[in-house]
Amino acid sequence: MIVGLFPDLLSVGGIQTAGRHTAAVLARIAAERSWEARFLSLNDPVGRHETAAAGIQFEFDGFDRAKLRFALGALKLARRDAHLVVATHPNLAVPAAGMRVKARGLPLIVMSHGVEVWKPLSRLRQAGLRAADCVLAPSRYTAARLHDVQQIPTEHIRVLHWGLDPAFLNVASVADNLPLPDSIPRSRYVLAVGRWASAERYKGFDTLIRTLPQLRRAVPDLHLVFVGEGDDQPALEDLARSLDVREGVRFVSGLTGAQLVAAYRHAEIFALPSGGEGFGFVFLEAMALGKPTVGGNHGGIPDIIQDGVTGFLVPHGDAARLAERLTLLLSEPPLATEMGRRGRERVLQHFRFEDFEAGFREILVQICPATRAH
Numbered sequence: 001m002i003v004g005l006f007p008d009l010l011s012v013g014g015i016q017t018a019g020r021h022t023a024a025v026l027a028r029i030a031a032e033r034s035w036e037a038r039f040l041s042l043n044d045p046v047g048r049h050e051t052a053a054a055g056i057q058f059e060f061d062g063f064d065r066a067k068l069r070f071a072l073g074a075l076k077l078a079r080r081d082a083h084l085v086v087a088t089h090p091n092l093a094v095p096a097a098g099m100r101v102k103a104r105g106l107p108l109i110v111m112s113h114g115v116e117v118w119k120p121l122s123r124l125r126q127a128g129l130r131a132a133d134c135v136l137a138p139s140r141y142t143a144a145r146l147h148d149v150q151q152i153p154t155e156h157i158r159v160l161h162w163g164l165d166p167a168f169l170n171v172a173s174v175a176d177n178l179p180l181p182d183s184i185p186r187s188r189y190v191l192a193v194g195r196w197a198s199a200e201r202y203k204g205f206d207t208l209i210r211t212l213p214q215l216r217r218a219v220p221d222l223h224l225v226f227v228g229e230g231d232d233q234p235a236l237e238d239l240a241r242s243l244d245v246r247e248g249v250r251f252v253s254g255l256t257g258a259q260l261v262a263a264y265r266h267a268e269i270f271a272l273p274s275g276g277e278g279f280g281f282v283f284l285e286a287m288a289l290g291k292p293t294v295g296g297n298h299g300g301i302p303d304i305i306q307d308g309v310t311g312f313l314v315p316h317g318d319a320a321r322l323a324e325r326l327t328l329l330l331s332e333p334p335l336a337t338e339m340g341r342r343g344r345e346r347v348l349q350h351f352r353f354e355d356f357e358a359g360f361r362e363i364l365v366q367i368c369p370a371t372r373a374h
Contacts, residue, residue: 001030001035001036001037001038001077001079001081001082001083002026002029002030002035002036002037002038002082002083002084002085002086003038003039003040003074003077003078003082003084003085003086003099004022004023004026004037004038004039004040004060004085004086004088005039005040005042005074005085005086005087005088005089005092005095005096006019006022006023006039006040006041006042006060006088006089006092007019007041007042007043007088007089007091007092008041008042008043008044009023009039009041009044009049009051009060010041010044010045010049010051010062011043011044014113014162014278014279014280014281015088015089015113017053017162017165017281018088018111018113018138018162018279019088019089020051020052020053021053021054021162021163021165021353021356021357022086022088022111022360023039023053023058023060024052024053024054024056024058025056025356025357025360025361026039026058026086027039027056027057027058028056028357029361029364029371032373033370033371035083037058038061038077039058039059039060039061040060040061040063040070040073040074040077041060041061041062041063042063042065042067042070042092043062043063043064043065044060044062044063044064045062045064046062046063046064046066047061047062048060048061048062049061049062053165053353054165054166054167054353054357055166055167061073070095071094071095071098074095074096074098074099075095075098075099075102077099078098078099078100078102078103078106079103080103082099082103082106083107083368083370083371084106084107084108084109084364084367084368084370084371085099085100085106085107085108085109086108086109086110086111087108087109087110087111087128087132088111089111089112089113089116090110090111090112090116090117090121090125090128090129091116091125092110093110093125093128093129093131093132094124094125094127094128096108096110096128096131096132097127097128097131097132100131107133107367107368108131108132108133108134109132109133109134109135109136109363109364109367110128110129110132110134110135110136111135111136112129112135112136112137112138112142112146112278113138113142113278113279114138114139114142114276114277114278114279114299114300115276115278115299117129117142117145117146117149117150118142118145118149119149120149120150121150126150126151129146129150129152130150130151130152132156133156133367134156134157134158134363134366134367135152135156135157135158136157136158136159136160136363137157137158137159137160138159138160138161138162138278138279138300138303139159139161139278139279139299139300139302139303140159140300140302140303141298141299141300141302141303142278142299142300143157143158143159158363160356160359160360160363161279161303161350161351161355161356161359162279162281162284162351162356163284163351163352163353163354163355163356163357164281164284164285164288164347164351164352164353165353166352166353167257168257168261168285168288169288169352171257171258171261172261172264172265172285172288172289175261175262175264175265175289176265178258178259178261178262178265179262180262180263180266181252181255181259181262181263183250183252183255184225184250184252184262184263184266185223185225185250187221187222187223188219188221188222188223188268188330189222189223189224189225189250189266189267189268190208190215190222190223190224190225190267190268190269190270190271190326191225191227191263191264191267191269191270191271191286191291192205192208192224192225192226192227192270192271192272193226193227193228193260193263193270193272193282193285193286194228194272194274194282195228195229195230196226196228196229196230196232196233196236196251197230197231197232198230198231198232198235200230200276201232202274202275202276202316203272203274203276203277204272204273204274204275204296204316204317204322205226205232205236206235206236206239207273207316207317207318207319207322208224208226208271208273208322209224209236209239209240209243209245209249210239210243210319210323211319211322211323211326212224212240212243212245212248212249213243213244213245214323214327215323215326215327215330216245216248218327218330218331219330222248222330223248223249223250224248224249224250225250225252225263225267226249226250226251226252227252227253227255227260227263228252228253229253233251236249236251237249237251260285261285261289264285264286264288264289264291265289267286267291268291268329268330268336269291269292269293269294269326269329269330269336270282270283270286270287270291270292270293270294271293271294271295271322271326272294272295272296273294273295273296273314273316273317273318273322274295274296274298274299274301274316275296275298275299275316275317276298276299277295277296277298277299277300277301278299278300279299279300279303279304280295280300280301280304283295283301283304283305284304284347284351286343287304287310287311287340287343287344287346287347287351288344288347288348289340289344290337290340290341290343290344291340291343292310292311292312292329292335292336292339292340292343293305293310293311293312293339293343294311294312294313294314294322294325294326294329295311295312295313295314296313296314296315296316297313297314297315297316298315298316301313304351305343306342306346309339309342310339310340310342310343310346311339311343312325312329361373
């Protein structure tokens with residue numbers, strides 16, 4: 001039996017996408033070996049659910065935020081026929097470590113994502129992490145923080161980049177035929193995708209707005225298009241108003257997957273000057289559509305964007321530097337096109353689901369030899 005512990009699997013977000021991809025790989029390995037796969041999700045609604053990722057269907061049990069029931073459910077699965085447990089968030093390392101104790105050395109892998117391990121965890125959660133045979137990090141920066149802040153031995157840390165789902169790449173392949181949503185302006189625009197939440201101001205939507213007066217001197221009809229949702233919209237609107245560029249900033253929510261692909265396709269540039277991304281699926285998505293990308297020179301973003309090759313990296317909060325790089329791309333279309341081409345090539349070579357699966361399987365074999373392909 002393979003056991004997977006997840007924070008949630010049904011909602012939208014990078015952590016959830018990584019979780020679904022992890023479940024898909026574990027489900028495929030279990031099926032190949034005629035093992036049982038049991039997946040528990042802490043925050044999803046109570047009951048048995050079915051979903052899919054990368055064309056692989058799997059079932060899981062939701063616990064509707066009932067932490068004690070979730071932990072007890074995990075401990076019940078610590079049986080002699082269990083081969084492996086994977087906790088897909090550091091917050092779930094404690095019940096997973098309890099399973100390891102109960103099952104006397106059950107192989108344990110814990111996945112980290114980013115900011116949640118950049119600062120010291122509680123002693124209990126640190127102990128859970130340290131009980132793991134392996135802790136995964138999606139970037140080199142997070143791997144370094146696991147060692148320096150959480151005191152995880154280097155030999156127990158592996159960097160495993162996430163990858164784009166084949167379904168996204170399939171839609172991207174027909175992007176030229178997709179109509180642009182009515183909510184997107186029919187002028188040149190710079191696109192940013194993510195939550196504009198007051199608790200996540202590190203993403204840099206405000207810094208993008210501060211660049212718009214300068215950018216419009218070069219491209220008078222330029223818009224900023226923010227796709228996502230969040231409670232910080234009024235504050236961002238006030239900032240745009242104070243800079244006299246409110247009509248140049250569009251907030252767009254509720255797009256379908258195909259509409260989002262169309263938004264990427266017609267953008268001039270993708271930019272998210274964030275200071276707190278553990279990885280960044282949105283950069284991969286933009287690059288898959290051939291867009292030059294501009295991101296913060298922080299966290300996991302430098303693992304994705306090659307500065308000066310597929311886009312540019314800028315210090316978080318540096319509006320002058322961000323405006324300079326965006327103006328360069330807007331004023332030199334051949335440079336933007338070439339960076340976009342290189343970015344798409346990079347995604348297809350290194351950041352597909354198949355690349356994630358291959359890397360994950362290699363790590364699994366090291367920790368649990370029984371998972372080796374027959």
